[in-house]
Amino acid sequence: MIPAAFDYVRAATLDEALGLLAKHGGDAKVLAGGHSLIPAMKLRLSQPKVVVDIGRIGNLRSISERDGKIAIGALTTHHDIESSDLLARSCPLLPEVAGKIGDVQVRNKGTIGGSCVHADPASDWPAAMLALDAEFEIAGPGGSRTVPAKDFFVDILTSAVESGEILTAIHVPVTAKTVAYVKFAQKASGFAIAAVAAVVDKAQKGVAVGVTGVAAKAYRAAGVESSLRGVELSAATIATAAQKAADGVDPLSDIHASMEFRAHLACVQTKRALELAAGRG
Ligand SMILES: Cc1cc2nc3c(=O)[nH]c(=O)nc-3n(C[C@H](O)[C@H](O)[C@H](O)COP(=O)(O)OP(=O)(O)OC[C@H]3O[C@@H](n4cnc5c(N)ncnc54)[C@H](O)[C@@H]3O)c2cc1C
Numbered sequence: 001m002i003p004a005a006f007d008y009v010r011a012a013t014l015d016e017a018l019g020l021l022a023k024h025g026g027d028a029k030v031l032a033g034g035h036s037l038i039p040a041m042k043l044r045l046s047q048p049k050v051v052v053d054i055g056r057i058g059n060l061r062s063i064s065e066r067d068g069k070i071a072i073g074a075l076t077t078h079h080d081i082e083s084s085d086l087l088a089r090s091c092p093l094l095p096e097v098a099g100k101i102g103d104v105q106v107r108n109k110g111t112i113g114g115s116c117v118h119a120d121p122a123s124d125w126p127a128a129m130l131a132l133d134a135e136f137e138i139a140g141p142g143g144s145r146t147v148p149a150k151d152f153f154v155d156i157l158t159s160a161v162e163s164g165e166i167l168t169a170i171h172v173p174v175t176a177k178t179v180a181y182v183k184f185a186q187k188a189s190g191f192a193i194a195a196v197a198a199v200v201d202k203a204q205k206g207v208a209v210g211v212t213g214v215a216a217k218a219y220r221a222a223g224v225e226s227s228l229r230g231v232e233l234s235a236a237t238i239a240t241a242a243q244k245a246a247d248g249v250d251p252l253s254d255i256h257a258s259m260e261f262r263a264h265l266a267c268v269q270t271k272r273a274l275e276l277a278a279g280r281g
Pocket of ligand 1: 029030031032033034035036037038039074075100101102103106109110111112113114115116117118120122123124125161165166167168189190191192
C-alpha cells in the first residue's frame with residue numbers, strides 16, 4: 001500500500017501544468033482530487049515518475065450559466081455540484097447524481113473532471129454526461145478541442161483525454177426538472193452496479209437514457225429511446241421500452257453481480273428512472 005517513488009510538482013496555472021506534462025511526457029500524471037489516482041498508485045497499478053498537481057488552479061473550479069449552457073470547471077468537486085443553487089435550478093440531474101457518489105470525504109475531494117477522465121465503468125458521472133449530451137473541453141499543447149460525451153468514454157478506464165492533455169471544462173444544456181438518477185450501488189464503496197440517468201423531454205416527446213455500471217463503458221440505451229420517441233409516456237409504454245435497456249450490450253460479470261443480474265438491473269433501473277423523471281417537473 002505504499003506507492004513507488006515519484007516527484008511531486010504543484011502547477012499554479014493551466015499553462016504551467018501543460019508545460020510540465022509536455023516536459024515529462026508519459027512519465028507524468030495529473031493529480032486532481034486524488035481519490036482514484038492515489039489508490040491506484042498505492043496498489044502500484046499506476047506508477048508515474050512525476051505527479052503534476054492541478055488541484056489549486058482556481059479558475060478550473062467554477063459553475064456558470066450563459067445562453068442556455070452551463071460550464072463546469074474540471075476541478076469542481078462532487079460536493080460543489082451537489083450544493084449548487086444554480087444547478088438545482090438549471091440542471092437538477094447533476095446535483096442528484098453528485099449526492100449519490102461515495103461518501104462525504106469522497107464528495108469533498110473528488111472532482112467531476114477526474115472522475116470523467118478516469119472513466120471507471122462503475123462511476124456515476126458518465127450516465128448523466130451521456131444523457132445530457134455533455135461536451136468536454138480539453139486543453140493540450142496544440143490548443144483546445146471539444147469532444148462530445150458519446151466519444152469521450154472510450155473503454156474501461158480510458159477516456160478521450162490523451163497524455164499531455166488536461167480536461168478543463170464540461171458543458172451541459174439547461175434542462176427541465178423532468179430528470180432522474182437511480183442507482184443500485186455496491187454497498188461498501190458506493191460504486192454503481194447498475195445506475196441510470198433519465199432525461200424526459202415532454203414537449204418533444206423524447207427521452208435520453210444513460211446507463212453506467214453495467215458494461216465496460218457507460219452507454220445510451222438506444223433501444224429504449226427509439227421505443228419511446230413520439231410516444232405518450234405511461235406506466236405501460238415505459239415498462240415495455242425499459243426491457244431494451246441492455247440490448248446490444250455485453251454486461252460485465254464480477255463478484256458483485258453476474259452478467260444476467262446486471263442486464264436485469266439495467267432494465268429495472270431504467271423503468272424506475274423514467275417513471276420518476278416523467279412524474280417530475
Ligand atoms: C472510497 C471511495 C468511494 C468512491 N465511490 C464512488 C462512487 O460511488 N461513485 C463514483 O462515481 N466514484 C466514486 N469514487 C471515485 C471518486 O469519485 C473519485 O474522486 C473520482 O473517480 C476521481 O476524481 P479525482 O478528482 O479524485 O481524480 P484523481 O484521482 O486525481 O485522478 C483520476 C485520474 O484522472 C486524471 N485526471 C484528473 N483530473 C484530470 C484533468 N482535469 N485532466 C486530465 N486528467 C485528469 C488523473 O491523472 C488520473 O489518471 C470513490 C472513491 C473512493 C476512494
